[in-house]
Amino acid sequence: MGWLRQTTDSSIGGKLIVAVTGLAMVGFVVAHLSGNLLVFGGPQAVNSYAEGLRKLGALLWVARIGLLVMATLHIVFAIKLNLANRAARPQAYAVKTYRRASFASRSMLLTGLALLGYILFHLAHFTFRATSPELAALGEYDVYQMIVLSFQQPLIAGLYIVSMFLLGLHLSHGVSSLFQTLGFNHPKYRNLVGSIGPFLGVLLALGFSSIPAAVLFGLLK
Amino acid sequence: MKLKLHVWRQKDRQSTGRMVAYDAPNVNPEMSFLEMLDVVNEDLTGKGEDPIAFDHDCREGICGSCSMVINGVPHGPSKGTTVCQLHMRHFTDGQDVHIEPWRAKAFPVLQDLVVDRSAFDRIIQAGGFISVNSGSAQDANNLPVAKADADHSMDAAACIGCGACVAACKNSAAMLFAAAKISHLGLLPQGQPERRRRAINMVKQMDLEGFGNCSNQYECEAVCPKEISVGFIARMNRDYLSSSIFSKETGSTSKSED
Structure with missing residues (x-):
């Protein structure tokens, strides 16, 4: 297994792991959003969806453990690469001018860490319902009521909306970037690859934010 | 034209360097950037100071020797050129010009703007x-x-x-x-x-x-x-x-x- 160690220890191998785990989590996020949007179909639609998910049983645990592994690898390797990057330039420039690097690409570490904080809060909030007794008192499958009660609080709704725009920013660089890391770069589809990240980022940010926004404006109650 | 240069000066590999300001009062817009530094170095030598060390060889953009970061951009503001092919007409009279060596742990500074590649x-x-x-x-x-x-x-x-x-x-x-x-x-x-x-x-x-x-x-x-x-x-x-x-x-x- 020397080859595996050599590959994962290498710069390109480390980037491969961040790219592949990132891609897997993008898949999860897209599926998560399509489930969430059922809230616009009314309590019945989203609650029965939640119940269906819970009834997957062992399969649900496979997905949960898979996600946990993906997220852990993504974070560990991203931090490892980042520390190596910092060590590679001990003396900073007195003057540094960026010519091409996008704002999103320059803030990957910050948006990534902010998202980690958001995910921990989100799990405590909706999965463990540990943040308020009001939510803990709801029935197990009353997802609709849980969403409405939470997002009627402007602070919570605002936190979710801001976090979803950070997610969009993170993915606008990350998704386009992973194609390059995996070796997909060709003049034929370079523009397409370059725009898929920002497109997906904006789409996901708007999609997710639509729910707290709809509750806040009284469209869902 | 006149320029205000801020140049990284470092005595040797072990020393800690710093940015030092120099006036470049006689810059001809037709000069290349390296020729401008040559003129500044002549003045420094005349005053008994150490000239600014920098790498250069062919001065026609093909050897890859010249290496300096000018106002935060390697090889300066002109696209697709090396420093030796960068001309002073791309700068404006009175401009502040920051000149630093390549910064990387793998490229230790040997002296001033010269790094070990x-x-x-x-x-x-x-x-x-x-x-x-x-x-x-x-x-x-x-x-x-x-x-x-x-x-x-x-x-x-x-x-x-x-x-x-x-x-x-x-x-x-x-x-x-x-x-x-x-x-x-x-x-x-x-x-x-x-x-x-x-x-x-x-x-x-x-x-x-x-x-x-x-x-x-x-x-x-x-x-x-x-x-x-x-x-x-x-x-x-x-x-x-x-x-x-x-x-x-x-x-x-x-x-x-x-």
């Missing part, structure tokens, strides 16, 4: 060659090479090894350099027998030298005086990952890694 040589030594048994030269057309491949290979071979890619990268990564060297041989039939070993060994050496990792910001492509495409980095990633994961090649172990 031998890390690049060691990456080349790790696999940037083809092994050919000696004997009489082959007939020129024995190995057909498609025109498109030859052109593509030449685009990569245009790399002059100046190190601007490392200097521009926020991570001091040498990926564009390594990718150009791996690709220019990997695109030709002569480069095929050692293609996998080359990718693994050159990447291994690149990591060993302490260069950073690519964040796909493409600052390197933006400053490369030869405008080498980051498409070659994707090609290197393909070569490296396919060699590492889908072949038996694990790289040469005979080379000492001192």
Whole structure:
């Protein structure tokens, strides 16, 4: 297994792991959003969806453990690469001018860490319902009521909306970037690859934010 | 025209350097940037001060010696040029000009603006060659090479090894350099027998030298005086990952890694 160690220890191998785990989590996020949007179909639609998910049983645990592994690898390797990057330039420039690097690409570490904080809060909030007794008192499958009660609080709704725009920013660089890391770069589809990240980022940010926004404006109650 | 220069001065490898301000009162807009520094150095020498040390050789943009970061951009503000081909007409009278050496752990500063770029040589030594048994030269057309491949290979071979890619990268990564060297041989039939070993060994050496990792910001492509495409980095990633994961090649172990 020397080859595996050599590959994962290498710069390109480390980037491969961040790219592949990132891609897997993008898949999860897209599926998560399509489930969430059922809230616009009314309590019945989203609650029965939640119940269906819970009834997957062992399969649900496979997905949960898979996600946990993906997220852990993504974070560990991203931090490892980042520390190596910092060590590679001990003396900073007195003057540094960026010519091409996008704002999103320059803030990957910050948006990534902010998202980690958001995910921990989100799990405590909706999965463990540990943040308020009001939510803990709801029935197990009353997802609709849980969403409405939470997002009627402007602070919570605002936190979710801001976090979803950070997610969009993170993915606008990350998704386009992973194609390059995996070796997909060709003049034929370079523009397409370059725009898929920002497109997906904006789409996901708007999609997710639509729910707290709809509750806040009284469209869902 | 007059310029206010802020130049990194560092006595030797061990010393700590600092930015020092100099007035450049007699700058002709037709001068190249290096000629401007020559004039400043003449004044400094006349005053009994140490001239500013900088690397230069051909002064026609092909040797890759000159290496300085001007106002935060390696090789300065002109696209697709080295410092020696940068002319003072791109600056304005009275402008502040900050001049710094390439910044990377793998490129230690030797003096002022001169850095030690031998890390690049060691990456080349790790696999940037083809092994050919000696004997009489082959007939020129024995190995057909498609025109498109030859052109593509030449685009990569245009790399002059100046190190601007490392200097521009926020991570001091040498990926564009390594990718150009791996690709220019990997695109030709002569480069095929050692293609996998080359990718693994050159990447291994690149990591060993302490260069950073690519964040796909493409600052390197933006400053490369030869405008080498980051498409070659994707090609290197393909070569490296396919060699590492889908072949038996694990790289040469005979080379000492001192």
